[in-house]
Amino acid sequence: xxxxxxxxxxxxxxxxxxxxxxxxxxxxxxxxxxxxxxxxxxxxxxxxxxxxxxxxxxxxxxxxxxxxxxxxxxxxxxxxxxxxxxxxxxxxxxxxxxxxxxxxxxxxxxxxxxxxxxxxxxxxxxxxxxxxxxxxxxxxxxxxxxxxxxxxxxxxxxxxxxxxxxxxxxxxxxxxxxxxxxxxx
Ligand SMILES: [Mg+2]
Ligand SMILES: [Zn+2]
Numbered sequence: 001x002x003x004x005x006x007x008x009x010x011x012x013x014x015x016x017x018x019x020x021x022x023x024x025x026x027x028x029x030x031x032x033x034x035x036x037x038x039x040x041x042x043x044x045x046x047x048x049x050x051x052x053x054x055x056x057x058x059x060x061x062x063x064x065x066x067x068x069x070x071x072x073x074x075x076x077x078x079x080x081x082x083x084x085x086x087x088x089x090x091x092x093x094x095x096x097x098x099x100x101x102x103x104x105x106x107x108x109x110x111x112x113x114x115x116x117x118x119x120x121x122x123x124x125x126x127x128x129x130x131x132x133x134x135x136x137x138x139x140x141x142x143x144x145x146x147x148x149x150x151x152x153x154x155x156x157x158x159x160x161x162x163x164x165x166x167x168x169x170x171x172x173x174x175x176x177x178x179x180x181x182x183x184x185x
Pocket of ligand 2: 088089090103104105106
């Protein structure tokens, strides 16, 4: 089974620093369109997100679930569906002892992608990672995905000036989806 892994903030949801309440969730133009196109082309779509704000005590895991549900509802209203949402609540500099760890799931490490791969029976060498920062793409490479796409939403315009190693650069998720769907994988 092949999947596209999507970063959340700056890729699907407008980047607003730490999002701590559902009302702060707004979809980036093209995000729902891109997700719907990927699923129509036979890809699973899995969201993989660093949410170190939990470790910093800015929100609880329940708050985070409510925020993710808001994103899912907005996507559904726009005709798009995701197959799963995976978040890393940890941060090595966190203030909440149970979350202040050097975990394996915080991107650029591949733990979230590997967990999703186990849950959804994915073949990681057939998967694609899409994100707006270099560490998203690094997590994809660490997990062994086929290719990585940098989107120029969120932090993308800054990332393009860094060492990012993306196989493709897309204006937004809709354009990323067109590139991915056109591939022979
Ligand atoms: Mg991001
Ligand atoms: Zn983690």
